[in-house]
Amino acid sequence: MESSTSVTVFDDLDLQLLQALETDGRAPFSRIASVLGVSDQTIARRYRRLRTEGGLRVIGVREISVRDQDNWRMLRLRCTPDASESIARALARRPDTTWIVLCSGGTEVVCMTLARTRDEDHELIFGKLPRTPRITDIRAHQLLHRFYGGPEGWLGKSGALSVEQVAALTPDYAEGPAPTAIAPEDDPLVAALKSDGRATFAELQKATGRSESAVRRRLDQLLASGALFVDVQFDAEHLGYGMFALLWITAAPASFDTVGRALATHPEVAFAAAAAGPYNIVATIVCRDSTALYTYLSERLGKLEGVQHIETSPILRRVKQLSYEEGRTGRGTS
Template sequence: MGDSMLELESDTFDHLDLQLLSALEADARASFSRIAAALGVSDQTIARRYRRLCEHGGLRVIVLRDASRLGQDQWMLRIRCAPDSALAIAEALARRPDTFWIGLASGGTEVLCLTRPRTPGDHDELLLGKLPRTPNVVEIRAHQLLHRFYGGADGWIRKFAALTEDQIGALRPDGEPVPAAARLEPEDEPLLAVLERDGRATYPELQRATGRSESWVKRRLAALRASGAVYTDIEYHSETLGYPVVASLWITAAPAALHSVGEALAGHEETAWVSATAGPSNLVVTAMTRSTAGLYAYLSGPLGGLEGVQHVETTPFLRRIKQLTYPVPR
């Protein structure tokens, strides 16, 4: 990646921390010694920085199923609630295993939530069963995600361009099989149950959880990653990097310009996630900026200048309730 205008602005973390996060985005299961060799520091330094990022930066490593590659539906829910009830509803949703990226928006009266139902029954049970019967839910808008332009295995940290291509190449897993069609089998569930809690779980830990041999665990995880069925991801507090403002942008683009606008948005430094969606708007974006003024500069500048954009609705996150697989501690 070329030079980036994104800069680290934090009194707590420095460029080496950013490089470590970038290395974990490249391969979150890479050993500390491999990361240290790529970054030119000691193993002890990487271990110490990793622990500090976990304790003070909210760092967690997770292995996730890639719904897009697996052909599974994903939905973005916008749940409008009566005053003083949104937090309780958001926290209840956060306890479900089929939800992630939950936040409060619209002055605390709207819950934004991504869902990843593993069966049609999960989707029906949530949208047609539980939510409509939930007291104080005023309105539910469900937007099916149609095409991912950015996100998933492509993390926002890489837009800082903290690593060279050679460093990224040194960190990527090697020895993996030729990618095959993305597919999960029932016997993968115990393996993924551990990795969705701790993406750096050791092979002996995975062996004990699955009851399989260590060689089987290594081969199966390598095959799942190579096929794209799963990928490693990291979650962290963006405010520790100096980017506390997070907003969802609901964008309407002219149908003929939908793909070109989506591709352009994916290249913007402020965007952490971009997807085409069904519903009144046809694109949804997660944007991250240093300040409210920075968000305005993005809306009126790079985004506002895109040909084909007809309308933008901005909903800043007031509080993150859940990032990937676990609720955010209060």
């Protein structure tokens, strides 16, 4: 069926398929079909439609390690109205940016960065950005701890799948390897999965030059350890969600952790993290419309004990999400 804005609205089976892919992005269509009680052909057809009409992408993503976290930042850039678009696109071309959106009437660019070294981090914040014309203000917030997001997908809060269905789709790593870090020799494998998280083992073998058995073994190790996860990204407007916003929250010191943990349980919250700076929590929320956003802010979040101040930045458009430009809204937070 069609919405009033001519956006195709996907149905319950589409939502179930999306959550199934979020549970195991590399699950064979036959296993997903069996769990959902439909044919393999139906799942393949729905998957193709989600890709062509709903912006679905399944991609491999490096998890942020404790070592990397020191260089994990959220940047808020105030720009002149004529410059925000070009500045956002320039940032999107950098390998150390993972998520970029335009907010606040198009005069604010919000960018998540993950530099490889502290020198690279400082070069961007203290060197490149201050010298960029038409940036009027720069605020850098180091992200200290993630309450929700990354491997924990927003669709998991939808309830589209039963507990039993999720368990049937969850990969079994009960006897998995010890924690494994991504090594330089894994870069070709990670790059291939960044392009297509469902790439076949034959395709991964060709991309890496390793034997198929070696690729299988190494991929299992990286997924089991959590060093790598498979992310699902899509346009949430096709599920009836058309309002996205960043929240900059100040919580009382004694309630800081409690507020962050509470946010992680809210269905509207796709991402929440502790931050250093004038705000101590930043979150991304997904709502159906502006009325739902108002209800969430005034009733659920506004009444949460310990919340002292909230600044809301509606997201106008995504410029980059994780590894590619013109990203779609899905988890939208990783």
